[in-house]
Amino acid sequence: MSLLEIENVTLKFGGLTAVDNLSFSVEQGEVFAIVGPNGAGKSTVFNLISRFYTPINGSIHFDGHDLLKEKASDVASHGVARTFQNIELFEQATVLENLLVGRHRHRQSNFLTELFFTPSVKKQEIQSRHYVEEIIDFLDLQAYREKRIAGLPYGVRKVVEVARALATDPKLLLLDEPASGLSVEETTDMRWWIDDIRRQMGITVLMVEHDMGLVSGVSDRVLAMADGARLALGTPAEVQSDPAVIEAYLGHAA
Amino acid sequence: MRIVFKTNYMQDIRPWKDGYQLSLYLILLAVVFAAPFFMDAFYLGEMTNVLIWAIAGLGLMILTGHTGQASLGHAAFLAMGCYANIILLDAGVPFMIAFPLAGILTGIIGMVIAIPALRLHGIYLAIATMAMSILVDDIIVLTEPWTGGVGGKYAPPVNIFGFMVDRWGTPREFYYLVLVVSVIVTLGYINLLRAPLGRSFIALRDSEVSAQAMGIDVARTKAISFAISCGITGLAGALMGLFAGAFNNETFSVVISIQLLMMIVIGGLGSIHGAFFGAIIVGFLPQFLSIAKEWVGAIAGGSSVAIPGLEFGIFGMILIIFILFEPMGIYGRWFKIRTWFELFPFYRKDMFKRQKSYLKTERLR
Amino acid sequence: MDNLQLLISGLANGCVYGLIALGFVLIYKATEAVNFAQGDFMMLGAFVTIGLTNTEYMGLPFWVALPISLGVMAALGYLLDRLVIRRMFGQSQTAVVILTIALGFVIRFVAGLIWGHEPQSLENPLAGKEVSFGGLVLGLEDVAVIIVTILLTWGLYEFFNRTKLGMAMQGASQNQLAAYYMGVPVKRVQGLIWGLAGAVACVAGILFAAKGAVDPNTGLMGIKAFAAAVIGGFGSLPGALAGGLIVGVIEPFASRYVAAGYSQIAPYALLLAVLIFRPHGLFSQVRVKKV
Numbered sequence: 001m002s003l004l005e006i007e008n009v010t011l012k013f014g015g016l017t018a019v020d021n022l023s024f025s026v027e028q029g030e031v032f033a034i035v036g037p038n039g040a041g042k043s044t045v046f047n048l049i050s051r052f053y054t055p056i057n058g059s060i061h062f063d064g065h066d067l068l069k070e071k072a073s074d075v076a077s078h079g080v081a082r083t084f085q086n087i088e089l090f091e092q093a094t095v096l097e098n099l100l101v102g103r104h105r106h107r108q109s110n111f112l113t114e115l116f117f118t119p120s121v122k123k124q125e126i127q128s129r130h131y132v133e134e135i136i137d138f139l140d141l142q143a144y145r146e147k148r149i150a151g152l153p154y155g156v157r158k159v160v161e162v163a164r165a166l167a168t169d170p171k172l173l174l175l176d177e178p179a180s181g182l183s184v185e186e187t188t189d190m191r192w193w194i195d196d197i198r199r200q201m202g203i204t205v206l207m208v209e210h211d212m213g214l215v216s217g218v219s220d221r222v223l224a225m226a227d228g229a230r231l232a233l234g235t236p237a238e239v240q241s242d243p244a245v246i247e248a249y250l251g252h253a254a
Numbered sequence: 255m256r257i258v259f260k261t262n263y264m265q266d267i268r269p270w271k272d273g274y275q276l277s278l279y280l281i282l283l284a285v286v287f288a289a290p291f292f293m294d295a296f297y298l299g300e301m302t303n304v305l306i307w308a309i310a311g312l313g314l315m316i317l318t319g320h321t322g323q324a325s326l327g328h329a330a331f332l333a334m335g336c337y338a339n340i341i342l343l344d345a346g347v348p349f350m351i352a353f354p355l356a357g358i359l360t361g362i363i364g365m366v367i368a369i370p371a372l373r374l375h376g377i378y379l380a381i382a383t384m385a386m387s388i389l390v391d392d393i394i395v396l397t398e399p400w401t402g403g404v405g406g407k408y409a410p411p412v413n414i415f416g417f418m419v420d421r422w423g424t425p426r427e428f429y430y431l432v433l434v435v436s437v438i439v440t441l442g443y444i445n446l447l448r449a450p451l452g453r454s455f456i457a458l459r460d461s462e463v464s465a466q467a468m469g470i471d472v473a474r475t476k477a478i479s480f481a482i483s484c485g486i487t488g489l490a491g492a493l494m495g496l497f498a499g500a501f502n503n504e505t506f507s508v509v510i511s512i513q514l515l516m517m518i519v520i521g522g523l524g525s526i527h528g529a530f531f532g533a534i535i536v537g538f539l540p541q542f543l544s545i546a547k548e549w550v551g552a553i554a555g556g557s558s559v560a561i562p563g564l565e566f567g568i569f570g571m572i573l574i575i576f577i578l579f580e581p582m583g584i585y586g587r588w589f590k591i592r593t594w595f596e597l598f599p600f601y602r603k604d605m606f607k608r609q610k611s612y613l614k615t616e617r618l619r
Numbered sequence: 620m621d622n623l624q625l626l627i628s629g630l631a632n633g634c635v636y637g638l639i640a641l642g643f644v645l646i647y648k649a650t651e652a653v654n655f656a657q658g659d660f661m662m663l664g665a666f667v668t669i670g671l672t673n674t675e676y677m678g679l680p681f682w683v684a685l686p687i688s689l690g691v692m693a694a695l696g697y698l699l700d701r702l703v704i705r706r707m708f709g710q711s712q713t714a715v716v717i718l719t720i721a722l723g724f725v726i727r728f729v730a731g732l733i734w735g736h737e738p739q740s741l742e743n744p745l746a747g748k749e750v751s752f753g754g755l756v757l758g759l760e761d762v763a764v765i766i767v768t769i770l771l772t773w774g775l776y777e778f779f780n781r782t783k784l785g786m787a788m789q790g791a792s793q794n795q796l797a798a799y800y801m802g803v804p805v806k807r808v809q810g811l812i813w814g815l816a817g818a819v820a821c822v823a824g825i826l827f828a829a830k831g832a833v834d835p836n837t838g839l840m841g842i843k844a845f846a847a848a849v850i851g852g853f854g855s856l857p858g859a860l861a862g863g864l865i866v867g868v869i870e871p872f873a874s875r876y877v878a879a880g881y882s883q884i885a886p887y888a889l890l891l892a893v894l895i896f897r898p899h900g901l902f903s904q905v906r907v908k909k910v
Binding site for chain 2: 653703706707713714716717720721722723736835842845846849881883884887891894895
Binding site: 168 | 263264266267442445446448449450451452453454456457459460461463464465466467468469470471472478482524
């Protein structure tokens with residue numbers, strides 16, 4: 001069975017069909033990319049998986065769980081982590097604190113034990129920090145550990161968001177335009193990291209990306225979308241040569 | 255800046271940065287514990303008042319400063335704590351049970367009220383809590399059999415392990431009672447902030463969507479924040495009632511709610527220090543103004559006259575100045591001055607420059 | 620007949636609430652900030668007019684004083700934005716809320732210093748005159764209040780929906796940055812809105828002081844106007860007026876038919892009910908944050 005299965009999902013905002021009867025599945029261990037022009041509904045697919053939106057029909061299964069029966073906050077506890085297109089970090093907290101929030105789904109303590117900061121809470125905090133430090137090492141964030149997000153440059157924020165998602169120890173990582181706004185060097189770094197995330201950490205990656213260089217460099221399979229529906233699905237090379245995709249990208253001029 | 259090389263995780267987890275900082279706070283604690291030995295009853299009373307306001311401020315700080323939910327109605331919870339405590343005492347419950355119970359009851363009521371309020375954001379929440387605060391005045395009058403209505407109630411002296419403590423008869427013991435409560439509340443607050451729950455509050459404040467994506471249950475966490483906040487405020491209310499000696503429906507008006515919120519803004523939102531700094535301003539401003547008025551009166555040659563609304567007028571001006579020039583409050587200013595000295599002569603003016611973010615609308619057409 | 624009388628006086632009161640609520644909504648629509656000092660603006664507008672008109676102060680004729688006080692209040696609103704609110708550009712809504720509450724305290728203090736704390740009425744040409752419609756006796760002031768309010772709301776509504784400036788103002792509120800790129804002078808537009816809100820508050824103040832008496836604490840009435848704005852749904856001008864009328868009408872009826880002690884609760888209870896069951900007012904707009 002696939003790790004993530006999306007079947008016949010449709011979502012409408014008023015009269016606008018944002019996602020139109022979309023089906024695809026993501027296999028364990030692959031890097032799966034969604035491409036498409038602006039407004040194709042790519043981010044909306046992420047928001048459906050995150051349960052920010054509820055589809056009018058269809059089903060979303062992750063690792064044997066019916067996500068449509070879950071609350072938004074439970075999606076993360078099953079092992080789905082994500083980043084956001086416009087960066088949604090905890091601005092007034094430090095990088096370290098941001099990553100520690102990522103450990104929230106592994107919280108064993110409760111209000112009372114935390115109030116007295118019992119030895120078990122202390123132990124849990126040490127474990128969380130141990131885990132988070134490994135992520136910091138992995139993504140080279142040591143220099144920013146104690147810095148507040150509000151003062152960080154854009155490129156670093158992008159990486160911190162990936163780091164925070166990794167801190168949750170996910171099975172599936174959703175990256176919403178990981179390379180948008182990054183310089184050429186930063187994009188290359190991001191490419192290696194995505195590769196490492198899959199190879200070293202064994203995390204399945206589903207990403208939305210415009211940079212076709214990055215997409216064809218790291219992904220195993222690509223889904224092309226337009227107007228909320230599926231245009232093509234296959235290897236990067238197959239999708240790039242698909243006539244429907246070329247039509248959608250180059251438009252009516254072609 | 256003293257750089258601490260961290261060699262184990264506990265250095266990060268413990269509440270103090272290094273031995274130097276710890277010793278400063280221990281000295282401060284020793285001074286406030288020794289205060290009754292070098293202060294007269296009047297100033298001890300003022301100190302007590304400041305500490306009670308600080309506890310109330312800590313209560314609101316959890317909700318507004320750390321969870322990002324503005325409440326303009328916390329006087330309602332002060333009232334609940336106050337009345338619950340006195341009603342329990344009148345019913346013969348010993349103080350050592352009645353007092354924490356008053357806090358817990360207020361916390362539970364706060365959580366119940368939070369459930370419908372969870373759907374409200376920003377200004378809507380502020381307006382709803384404000385309306386609630388106005389209603390509490392009327393509710394106290396309507397529930398006269400328990401609350402004494404307009405006639406009010408009187409606080410009896412309380413028995414703590416055989417010591418009879420009351421504000422006028424034994425100001426020193428009452429001061430210690432308030433001091434111990436404020437220390438316990440502060441320690442608990444510090445513990446929460448360095449644990450997952452406190453971090454999830456901050457996460458909610460800074461970005462609800464991504465908090466949710468990290469597995470934080472927004473509704474549940476907000477409700478918990480409300481409960482803790484109201485519980486602490488309830489404790490402060492109980493102490494306020496005992497301190498005032500007599501109170502009625504007008505003691506905890508909506509103006510007190512507003513004053514409490516302004517207090518923590520002046521002190522510095524999002525810091526424990528802020529609650530204490532703000533309380534010092536609120537506590538000592540009236541004294542300061544009366545001294546200033548005498549002084550001005552002496553210079554001008556006239557007698558000092560009462561100016562209604564002066565206190566709030568000045569308070570409002572202080573607040574406006576802070577919001578415009580130092581949005582992080584007194585704590586922010588203090589932090590900058592400290593950094594200036596620590597870094598001397600390398601402090602740069604733009605070190606704490608805020609990133610301007612443009613207002614993004616949440617409305618969709 | 621009694622009920623009709625109650626209704627009319629309720630409507631007249633409601634108009635004043637509605638006008639203050641209109642000020643809230645104007646500022647909210649254009650800047651997404653909420654001016655908690657709007658009630659105090661109204662009080663100040665009333666006092667400025669009283670200071671110009673009443674014989675114990677300057678004793679100017681009412682029709683001369685009217686444009687002056689409108690101008691003064693509009694200038695005050697504009698300057699306030701210019702000197703204070705503009706510095707808050709980009710800060711959170713809550714910060715603006717707290718700022719304007721503080722501003723209200725300051726205005727109340729200053730008004731008390733200048734005009735004292737005794738309630739005062741505005742001397743005006745309509746004072747004491749009455750009109751009767753088949754047995755129904757109405758104060759001319761009440762009728763004037765209702766007519767002026769309806770005209771003003773209609774005018775503002777047309778302004779926002781038809782004129783270029785009005786639409787620019789709406790655009791500026793929906794996305795400051797985008798509006799700025801589209802060539803809307805966001806800052807100047809905001810200043811104009813605050814000036815407009817000041818003038819509207821002045822009208823409300825004049826009407827209120829003509830019907831009754833103001834003192835520096837009258838501004839606290841702004842809280843009821845808030846209830847009105849919320850009930851109408853923040854962001855809708857006719858909604859604000861409707862909300863004001865609802866609150867205004869509920870009050871006299873509640874105090875007549877509901878047991879004493881419960882009646883003054885009515886507007887706030889309604890406010891809470893609306894917030895809980897229809898959080899965005901009776902004229903709701905969908906709010907979903909895009910990520």
